[in-house]
Amino acid sequence: MYKMKMDRSTLKVLLVDDDPNILLSLEFLMRKSGYAVLIARNGNEALELLNENTPDLTLLDIMMPDVDGYEICRYIKDSEALQHGKVVFLSAKTREADIQKGYALGADLYVTKPFSTKELVKKVDELLAESK
Secondary structure (H helix, E strand, O other): OOOOOOOHHHOEEEEEOOOHHHHHHHHHHHHHOOOEEEEEOOHHHHHHHHHHOOOOEEEEOOOOOOOOHHHHHHHHHHOOOOOOOEEEEEEOOOOHHHHHHHHHOOOOEEEEOOOOHHHHHHHHHHHHHHHO
């Protein structure tokens, strides 16, 4: 069966992490995969970008100094304009309780750090293909 190829350039991915090295590598990966990329270096920047944009997917760290990833996920899922967007947590929090909290807030995927970049891109592709 013929499957139509997804036009990634029309899909926006918001990257939220306070670690500049992780942001840089994620930005490179997502742009290389053809996605339009938005970057937030902390929770407040993420909320500002979410008020101005409707990303198709948000890659989200949990532990950040101002507004944590859980709060941002809650904001996305409570917003009528944003709730269609996929949320993927990328976190060093590996306890089962932390992972369950992420899913309870509406995350579509929870990936623990360190992570395979190849596997992450594959999962992002799959999530965005589902939503189209």
